Amino acid sequence: MAGIVPDAPPSNLRLKLDGDALAHNWRTLDAMSGQAQTGAAVKADAYGTGVNFAVPVLHGEGCRHFFVAHWGEAAGVMAHVPAEQVYVLHGPTSAAEADYARQAGTMPVINSVPQAKLWAGAGGGPCALMLDSGMNRLGIAAADVSDPVIASLDVRVFMSHLASADENGTQSADQREIYERTLGHFPGAVHSLANSAGIALGPDYNYGLTRPGLSLYGGIARPEHAGKIRQVVHPQAQVLQVRHIAAGERVGYNGEFTASTAMTVATVCIGYADGFLRSWAGAGYLHHAGKRLQLLGKVSMDMVVVDISSAPGITAGDWLDVPYHLPTASRVTGLSQYELLTLLGNRFDRHSA
Numbered sequence: 001m002a003g004i005v006p007d008a009p010p011s012n013l014r015l016k017l018d019g020d021a022l023a024h025n026w027r028t029l030d031a032m033s034g035q036a037q038t039g040a041a042v043k044a045d046a047y048g049t050g051v052n053f054a055v056p057v058l059h060g061e062g063c064r065h066f067f068v069a070h071w072g073e074a075a076g077v078m079a080h081v082p083a084e085q086v087y088v089l090h091g092p093t094s095a096a097e098a099d100y101a102r103q104a105g106t107m108p109v110i111n112s113v114p115q116a117k118l119w120a121g122a123g124g125g126p127c128a129l130m131l132d133s134g135m136n137r138l139g140i141a142a143a144d145v146s147d148p149v150i151a152s153l154d155v156r157v158f159m160s161h162l163a164s165a166d167e168n169g170t171q172s173a174d175q176r177e178i179y180e181r182t183l184g185h186f187p188g189a190v191h192s193l194a195n196s197a198g199i200a201l202g203p204d205y206n207y208g209l210t211r212p213g214l215s216l217y218g219g220i221a222r223p224e225h226a227g228k229i230r231q232v233v234h235p236q237a238q239v240l241q242v243r244h245i246a247a248g249e250r251v252g253y254n255g256e257f258t259a260s261t262a263m264t265v266a267t268v269c270i271g272y273a274d275g276f277l278r279s280w281a282g283a284g285y286l287h288h289a290g291k292r293l294q295l296l297g298k299v300s301m302d303m304v305v306v307d308i309s310s311a312p313g314i315t316a317g318d319w320l321d322v323p324y325h326l327p328t329a330s331r332v333t334g335l336s337q338y339e340l341l342t343l344l345g346n347r348f349d350r351h352s353a
Ligand SMILES: *Cc1c(COP(=O)(O)O)cnc(C)c1O
Pocket: 041, 043, 067, 089, 161, 194, 195, 196, 197, 211, 212, 213, 214, 215
């Protein structure tokens, strides 16, 4: 079809991203990390906030170690920081990925003897090495540290990952003990064990480099972070329609909500396709000028209906706030704080302030 397609109007969904809060959170975690350097997990598009928002802020604060999961995520980070500051946690799973790492200059995280061989086959060079200290997810076994292929790697960062640092059980101490026993094999490498929650376990867990993710973006994995970590992500959605319903009328799919009295309701343009899952229904609510607006019935793909009887001034076009204080939202929905962040979809306009 001929003709010029005009620019799309702004979205009716927006994600306000607080860059000052992100910077504050990194500085807070850096202070809690003591003498250790503080890196940043920026996988999954910086936990849904956007690499283009988060990486420049973190680099500006002094962060020099950025962790992604997939090879396809590296380029977006390298657009903002030198390649050797970008670590790919999944490691090379094919010769093509090992070649890519060599050519791009990114740091592969080697997780197995076969990965070490792929890296050597591509020419090798500086890399990170992951030890599996009991999570049974990724990493070499403790017995592999003396494997000749592993021993020949140029390991710059030797790391392991804690499975339960957000809990008070014994697993973190057990993992630390296994990690500790292998450290002597990599005396020239920077040592790194703690994620966000691990940083709160105290100086024994900091080593030379910490790797927070969740808490940078406002997540509170342990009580030690409460009151210190600020909310970064503030989703908002616009009202599409307001209507008055009578007692006995039903709302939404399957008529799950039935009005017991006459009420005023607003249809708001956020739904499960935006990461606002059906688990918000029930105890969930939206906010307007500090007022709580109860969700009514099921969450649709693109919409939700709320009770505005207590705020009858609300009209189509008004912006409502999605309460995204992560520990609270997690309690309300049963979703983890990680899921709440990474679910947020691409129909939001992301605004950084
Ligand atoms: C995701 C990840 C982190 C960050 O963990 P948080 O719990 O989000 O702080 C650190 N290290 C590794 C290896 C990871 O996969």
